[in-house]
Structure formats: structure tokens, C-alpha cells
Amino acid sequence: MAAVKPLLETHGLGRSFGGLRAVDGVDFSLPEGETHAIIGPNGAGKTTFVSLICGSVAPTDGRVVFDGQDISLMPAHKRVRAGIAYTFQITSVFANLSAFDNVALAVQRHLIDDHERGLSSRALTEHGMDALQKVGLGDYADKVAGNLSYGHQRLLEVAMGLALRPRLLILDEPTQGLSDSEIENFIALVRQIGEEATVLLIEHNMDVVMALAERITVMEQGRILAQGAPAEIRANQAVQQAYLGG
Numbered sequence: 001m002a003a004v005k006p007l008l009e010t011h012g013l014g015r016s017f018g019g020l021r022a023v024d025g026v027d028f029s030l031p032e033g034e035t036h037a038i039i040g041p042n043g044a045g046k047t048t049f050v051s052l053i054c055g056s057v058a059p060t061d062g063r064v065v066f067d068g069q070d071i072s073l074m075p076a077h078k079r080v081r082a083g084i085a086y087t088f089q090i091t092s093v094f095a096n097l098s099a100f101d102n103v104a105l106a107v108q109r110h111l112i113d114d115h116e117r118g119l120s121s122r123a124l125t126e127h128g129m130d131a132l133q134k135v136g137l138g139d140y141a142d143k144v145a146g147n148l149s150y151g152h153q154r155l156l157e158v159a160m161g162l163a164l165r166p167r168l169l170i171l172d173e174p175t176q177g178l179s180d181s182e183i184e185n186f187i188a189l190v191r192q193i194g195e196e197a198t199v200l201l202i203e204h205n206m207d208v209v210m211a212l213a214e215r216i217t218v219m220e221q222g223r224i225l226a227q228g229a230p231a232e233i234r235a236n237q238a239v240q241q242a243y244l245g246g
């Protein structure tokens with residue numbers, strides 16, 4: 001079987017904060033089309049790792065390669081244009097704007113002034129509505145975002161990422177604070193997204209991880225402790241001791 005070309009690679013990627021090695025020489029490869037989960041205890045370096053990938057944190061050492069191109073020094077906004085979308089925390093939603101305007105603004109901020117992917121206002125509307133419909137918020141387009149339920153605001157964030165039509169969508173603890181039924185719907189949504197995009201998911205809810213991930217990376221103290229298919233990770237003794245409490 002021909003190996004799938006990696007969409008994303010990191011080589012010796014590291015980030016120190018003072019004396020703390022938050023990410024410590026990580027070699028990572030993500031094949032195009034995969035849905036991949038990163039798990040690990042609090043403070044393991046997961047958020048710092050994806051921040052290095054999306055460019056909101058600069059590396060202390062090592063490289064990030066996206067689609068064969070070294071993007072280690074590329075500013076974050078250019079990485080978005082290259083196809084990397086990272087759903088930030090809920091604070092990225094403008095509470096006084098409508099759901100649609102939030103999505104349209106996300107597209108406008110990142111793509112509209114791009115000569116290659118420059119969008120007409122019609123395309124902007126289509127991208128925005130399409131993304132809202134995908135996450136199930138089509139009927140809420142005109143609603144003021146701040147009046148949406150917490151779960152719907154989280155979905156709106158995902159729509160803001162999806163509207164950028166990313167090749168790589170990074171979701172950082174997307175199910176945090178969602179109800180059980182919202183989590184069920186969210187799993188279905190990420191499955192659907194995974195048919196079109198590569199997904200990198202930081203997630204503490206192991207049911208979500210096991211339902212979605214084709215492969216899992218376990219981080220601990222800035223390093224990769226283990227990597228493999230869900231069944232392998234479950235069976236891994238080092239992982240059980242360090243993280244799964246087994």
C-alpha cells in the first residue's frame with residue numbers, strides 16, 4: 001500500500017518558557033486525510049504544540065513543514081491562507097454580532113485580501129452559510145451570537161474555522177462544557193468534517209477520542225510518550241500508568 005503523503009510534519013520541534021520545556025523536540029507526522037487526537041495530562045504541552053503549528057507561538061527550535069513547505073517562520077495569518085485553521089477559545093466569537101457576521105468576518109479577516117484566494121462578497125456569503133449549515137446553525141444565522149447557548153457558540157467557532165475551508169483543522173478541546181447530547185452531535189460533525197479535511201484534535205474526553213481518532217498521540221512533559229491506533233493506545237502500559245489511571 002502506498003504511504004499517504006504527510007500534510008504536516010514537525011522535526012525536533014521545541015518551545016521553552018524560561019527554564020520550562022513546554023514542547024521538547026517533537027517529531028510528528030500527520031498524513032493527509034487523517035483524524036488524529038492528541039491526549040495527555042494537564043500541562044503536557046498539547047496546546048503549545050498546536051500553537052507552534054498554527055504560528056501563534058514561535059518555536060525555540062525545530063521545524064514545522066506543511067504540505068512539503070517549511071512554515072516555521074511563516075506568520076500565523078499566512079498559515080491560515082496556506083490552509084491551517086485553528087479554532088480558538090470562545091473569546092474569538094464577537095458576542096454582539098450575528099452568527100453569520102461572525103463567520104463572514106472570520107473569512108474576511110483571513111482570506112478576502114488574498115490575491116490567490118480572494119473572495120467575492122457572494123462567495124463570502126456562500127462560504128459563511130455553508131459553514132453554518134454544516135455545524136447545524138443554519139437557522140441561527142441572524143441570531144446575535146451572545147444570545148446563543150454555550151454549545152451553539154462552540155459550534156459557531158467550528159463554523160468560523162470551517163468557513164476558511166482549511167486543509168488542516170485544529171480543534172483544541174472542542175467538547176469542553178458541552179452536554180452529552182451536544183457531544184454526540186459533535187462527534188457526528190467531526191466525522192463529516194474529517195471526510196474533507198485533515199483534523200488534529202486535542203481532547204480530554206476519551207469517549208470522543210476513541211470515537212473519532214484514527215491515530216492518537218499521547219504527550220507527557222513536552223514529549224511524545226506513545227503513538228498509535230486507539231486499541232494500541234488503550235493497551236499501552238506506559239500510557240495507562242501516566243494518563244489513563246490504569
Ligand SMILES: Nc1ncnc2c1ncn2[C@@H]1O[C@H](COP(=O)(O)OP(=O)(O)OP(=O)(O)O)[C@@H](O)[C@H]1O
Pocket residue numbers: 017020022040041042043044045046047048049
Ligand atoms: N505563555 C506561557 N508562558 C509560560 N509558560 C507557559 C506558557 N504557555 C504554556 N506554558 C506552560 O507550558 C506547559 C505546557 O502547557 P500547555 O498549555 O501547552 O499544556 P496542555 O497539555 O495544553 O495542558 P491543558 O490540557 O491543561 O490545556 C505548562 O507547564 C504551562 O504552564
